[in-house]
Amino acid sequence: AQSVTQLDSQVPVFEEAPVELRCNYSSSVSVYLFWYVQYPNQGLQLLLKYLSGSTLVKGINGFEAEFNKSQTSFHLRKPSVHISDTAEYFCAVITGGGNKLTFGTGTQLKVEL
């Protein structure tokens, strides 16, 4: 069975600092990986996805993530965060050929002035 681990439940960071949100998955087959963002009192919005090809994926709002098969990771990064990036971030995985998203427990990113 597939699973997703987000070790950091909360990440505080100062504005304009870099940030990395960690995501590890477990699956013995090929995977598709996603990062979603949930702003307060809103639904989920897709930040970026990895399906195949280049392991470095660029998404919206300046975020990027790198797929590392050997480490089964898909960490999310941003070189300089803004106060508006304060939100909950969810990593999600789906195994090849399936259609069910499995979500991690989420990481609350809090950007402070």
Next chain:
Amino acid sequence: SAVISQKPSRDICQRGTSLTIQCQVDSQVTMMFWYRQQPGQSLTLIATANQGSEATYESGFVIDKFPISRPNLTFSTLTVSNLSPEDSSIYLCSTDEGRRGGSYNEQFFGPGTRLTVL
């Protein structure tokens, strides 16, 4: 991308009653999904609903408690029956745009329905 709306956006219900949540997509889609997000937790898939067939429920979720309808390719409802305080959650619907060339694309989510059970 698909645009999804949900009604109601939030509701407060009494124990023992039921709430039906509507999900409308602006295009015809094959699959629709219903998720639950309990307070402070991640999203858990409740069921997958294909038009013209019975919904497929995940482990821990049953049709009697979460009946789902899928009358056409743009609409679905989820009913949460016999409500208890433990049902207080955000309920989200989503859809994918179908697969192209065998690859999975992405899921688009509605804004969610925030349910509080007293």
